Amino acid sequence: MSSQPAVDPLTDSLGRPLDDLRISVTDRCNFRCTFCMPADKRYDFLARREILSFEETTRLARIFVGLGVRKIRLTGGEPLLRAELPILIAALSTLDGVEDLALTSNAALLDRQAESLVEAGLHRVTVSLHALDPALFSRLSGLDVPIERVLNGLEAAQKAGLKPIKLNTVVIRGTNDHEIIPLARFAREQGHTLRYIEYMDVGTVNAWDPKGVFSAAEIIDLIDARWPLEALDPERRGEVASRWRYRDGGGEIGVISSVTQPFCGDCTRARLSAEGKVFTCLFGKVGHDLKTPLRDGESDAALADRIRSLWAARTDRYSEQRSVDLAQGRFQPSEKVEMFRIGG
């Protein structure tokens, strides 16, 4: 794998490079997390023919890599629901220039798939885990999923060599904030790197209320009082988590403060939905269709031009604007894509 920089580094209108690509491989999920995809709503999922094939996804990914992308993450919905995912991973792992190939999953199917994912060339996995208490975990999953399925998935991933594993925890005030310390203890004991995520107003179906946000600063204070922490410098531009190290050598944690300290100024991510639409922001309303021109026979160069123009014109800074609106008491929920359609 080469780490050559792009010949002509592409930056958006705010000077942000295109560095990361998140690829959603399905909009379906075997969970109905209350904060993402509540179980009491009905969802119109994409038909099979609407979803990009692995060949189409790989071709688009190759074009993105040619424009500067160095990190690719597969997500969903639940990516492990996509049949034969290792075939896609194997294809992506051969793209020259990809330095990091990762997957975000709820891990309920990971115990069966961890080994084949590693064999295919997956570098890293992030597992979402929002509670350790079995009853709370099941309730948050929306479908009474037993926590053992995730714990088995984590164990299988470790055995398959996907170490260290990152854990993602969305913290919601009054719902799972009492799990912050137990989850930190679990991650320390197991050697996982836990990242706490502030509860965000993604999509339109989760009835987000700013009162539910448990801030990154509060999370750090809480953990620091139990196991003293020290701040770590970012490893690279565009790193969304601010990282902290346990002073006793117990590993590190991260906090993602998208609501209380937004980081749009360093946002280097594009997202490709399962149906081949590009979103330049997690809170975008419309995606830019690449599937139609691709299926109509457009060349790689012409598809690259589309992406280049889109990125060059990018002005997104939703979370920074949200902060201003919240502070001024004029925040209004807006129409935006659901997170399970474009991943985290």
Ligand code: SAM
């Ligand atoms: N299904 C996979 C999973 O849960 O890991 C991948 C897709 S999921 C949409 C990606 C990430 O988004 C997960 O870590 C999830 O916890 C996070 N997420 C979902 N809803 C969220 C919300 N309202 N606020 C913050 N993060 C959220």
Ligand code: SF4
């Ligand atoms: Fe939960 Fe991920 Fe499924 Fe959303 S996509 S419901 S966060 S498991």
Ligand code: SF4
């Ligand atoms: Fe990036 Fe949009 Fe999130 Fe800002 S709100 S960090 S632009 S995805």
